[in-house]
Structure formats: structure tokens, C-alpha cells
Amino acid sequence: MMLMDNSNDSKKCLDDRTYCRCVVFGWGIDCMSRTNSYSTVVELLKGIRRVQNLSIQYCPIMPTLPIFPNMKHLELKGYWPSRLILRFLECCPELKTLCIDGIAGWFCKEMVPACMLTNLTTIKFSKCEGYKGDMVFLEYVLGNAKALKTLTVTWKNILCIGEELWSQLVLIIPRASSHSEIYFRS
Template identity: 50%
Template sequence: MSSNVDDRLSSLPEEVITQILSLMPTEVAVRTSILSKQWRYSWTSVTNLYFDDIHGRNLSDVYYVNYKLEVDRFTKFVDGVLKYCKTSQLKSFRLKFSFICVLDVSVSKWIDLAVRLNVRELDINVLELDLPLSLFTCKTLTSLRLAYHEHESWEFPSCVNLPCLKTLDIVVSDNPFNTAFKIIPGCPILENLSLDLAIRQNEHDYIFNIPTLKRLELTFRSIIDYVVNKVVLCLPNLKHLLVFGKIRSHFVMKDVSSLVDGETPSALRYYLPMFPNMTHLELNSFWHCGQILEFLHCCPVLKHLCIGEKLGKANWIDHPKLVPACMLTNLTTVVISNFNGQKCDIEFQEFLEYMLRSAEVLETVTITWENNMLCERLCATLLELPRASRFCEIHFIGN
């Protein structure tokens, strides 16, 4: 570039430069200090701190060549950044260490410093984790995500108090009653909760009694196949429920009267309450056609139905006499994904024929094939089926 060209980036207002640097990985932001004297300390005002152990690195070096050197270098780098960071309101602080194992004492110190900088969003994904007591009484924290790989229990103060926390996301490798369930009672305005739980044999029920909660996502990783846990939901303001994993749980819907959106595995099929406000439903993991119909009876205002993974073969009754209320007045969209055209043809045709004959306001049925071979015979058969709704279209996705 010509020497006569103005440096328009450096002429930007300081707050704009700070915003740009805050959007970068912290290591990149710090490197701008070598550009000129003017830029030497610009990075110290960033409001987002993001440390990632693999950013811009050769993983073979991290694993084999300079592992200890890399850990020491990274530890000193984070220490230095926090020492010179001069912001009084840290918007977000993120640590993601997937390959190097930083001492939990160092991680605890960094989190404590972030709390002292009035952090609002905290995202910690490390191999070892020891949380400072100051975290559990942070008055500015609005979002907290914790993921770690060692089996540990945290030390808690006598009273957890996170008055501004709205989002809590925890991956728990061990007993959640020593970690996550001690945090939840101290969050008076919690709206979003995501728990990734490793289910083990224990005597405790998983009770969720959170009046303010609007979204709940549960992922169960069963360590022992015969473990059966009881999950009690008393969530009067819950609007979105997502449940994943290998589950052998008894779900008790004590109060989910506001639920409008759900995504569930087959484990919930044996304990079906009414969902008077649910408008969007996703069903995964081997739901039988008959069981799907049973679920529809529990969702009188359902508008959108998504059936994922595979359809089972059992429990279908030809031409059921009672039509779910949602099919008469609300159900407009049905999506069936990953369907295998070589299996369940007869039952699937009967099930879809029943829906097309009964769903009076249905607008779109979309079928995605599991493999690249689209069964033309089945497509032709489905297209010829009579439809209660004259506006209904059937779409096929495949080769």
C-alpha cells in the first residue's frame, strides 16, 4: 500500500476498537500490541476473554513434543492477560482446555479474578476443575457453563447466591447431587437449564422444582443398564423440554402446564401426561406408530410434529376410532426424517393414510429417506392416498 494511505483502522474511536478486539480470540487481540505504540495497550480494555488451548497450534506439538512447555507458557499467558486487563465489567470469560491439563489451582484463581472483574458470562471447559467460593456468590453472573472431565465434588459456601443467573449449563461426570443440584436452589431467576448427567445407581430422585424455568434440556448417560431413576418436573412456566440419551427413567409431570415445545426419546412414552399448551413436538428413538398416536391425544393444540430416527412396527391398530383433537383443528406440519423405505412399509402406509384421512388442517407432510435410494413405489402409493385437507402437500427428500 502507498505510504499516503491513511490508517483508518487506527483512527476509529477507542470504544469501537475495543469492541473489535473483544470479538477476537484473546491471543489474537494481544498480538495487536506490536502494531504500533498507539495499539500497545488497546487490548487491555477488551470485554471478552477467550482462551483456547488449540487455537493456532499444532496438536502433535501439544501432545508429544512440548507438552510441559506449552502448559507453562499458556499458564503464564493467562496470568499476564488478567494482570493487565483494565476493564471494570467483563462481559464474558471462556476457558477451553481440551488437550492440556492446567492445574486446577490456576483455573480457580482465574475464575476468581473474572468474578472480581464483574463477569456476566462464564464458560469453563477444562480437564480439572476446582471452583473458587467467590463464584457461588457472584452478583453479576447471568450465564454459567461448566464442563469438566475429572470426578470431583465442589466446595460450596453455606449459601449459594447467584441473583442474576438466568442460564445454567453443566456437564456432570459424577454425582450431580454434589454439584449441579447444590447450585440450582441459589438461582432465584433461573430460566434456562441444561444438564448432561452420568446416571449411576443412587437413591435420590431427580426433582426439578423451579418456578421461573422456561427451558429444560436433559441428557442422560446411563452407566448401568438396570438403573431406573425417577424424574419429577414441577415447572409451571416451562415452555421448552428436550430429553436425550439412554434413559430408563420414570418421568412424573407434576406441573408443566405452560409447555409448548418438546423433544423426547422413547423413554417418556410410558408415562404420558396432558400437554395442554404444546405446539411443537419432536419424537426420537424408535417410537411405534401406535405410541405416536397416543402422544398426539395428549397434545390438543399441537401444530408441528417431527418424527426422527426410526419408526417401530408394533402397537398400530387399523383405523382407530378416536381421532386426536390436534389433528382436527391444529396440526399443520408433519416431518418424518431418516425413514428407511425398505422397512415398516405396510404399517407406515397405514399410519400415514390414517393421518391424511383424519388431519383436517394439514398443510405439509415431508418425508426424508434414511438412505440414498428413494422407494418410488412407496412414494407413488402415498401420493394416491386421500386427504382430509385439500391444501395438504406431500414432499419427498432423497435422490
């Protein structure tokens, strides 16, 4: 199912059913009408709160999120700031898989969402560029995800020290899960 916030078809999808998969793209946010855009985003997210798999493009207007009680798989497309990533993780207590394109800085390390302590088994980080925020994010997830089994890092235009040295640095990060494996891709 594909939803767009400004199409009439998306309104038909907004009910209490449990969806297997939902893709949200094409926010089409108009900066001149932030109030209308905000309420549309709120309505859309409340309408899909029972979804099990969600792929969502970064949206600069992100309201208070509803709880997603059935969410097992979350894909965050684009570059997301840490505060929004953490908000999604807080609202997805049953999350098992997190796929994230990129991090727009990582600064919030003090809070650990419940899903990281109990359910999150797979993390895919697909655009790791070697910025400091990328390493801090990897330290955070490896240090807190107690159920983590697999972390896959895909390098993209790695900076300065190169993929091999970055990979070595990631491999020595202390891990909360003794059963986690880390894979690297170019």
C-alpha cells in the same frame, strides 16, 4: 433447556412455569429398578406439562401422560410404537407440528386425536424406510389430519421398490385436508 431424569438439575425445573422449549434425553432406565424409573418419568412429565415445544427420546417405560395444554411442537426421537405416538397426540390438543424419526409398526387406526382434526398443520417423518407400517402411518395421518398443510417425508434406506415408486404411492393416498402438500427428501 435440557432435562435428564436422574440429574438433580432436572428437579429444579419441575414446577408450573410455561417453558418455551424442553429437550428430554438420557433416560438411563435401569431394568432392575423399574418402579423408581417409572415414578421418575411420571414426575418429569408432570413437571413439564405446560411446555410449548418438546423433544423427547423414546423411552420403554412410558406412564400415563399428563395433558400438555400448551404444546405446539412435538419431536419424537427414535423409533416409537403407534400406541405411544397416539397417546402423545391425545394429550396435546393444541399440537401444530409433529416431527417423528421412525415408526415401530403402525396398527392403531381407529382413534383420531382432537389435534389431528383441528390444529395439526405440519408433520415431518424423518426416517421413512418403506416398511408396511410406514405406509399405514402415512395413510392414517393424511386421511385424518384435517388442518394439515405440509407433510415432509425423508427416505432412509428405502426398501424394495425405491423412493420414486414409494413417493407415487404416497401422493395418491386420499387426504382429509384439501390444502396439504407433500414433500420428499432423500
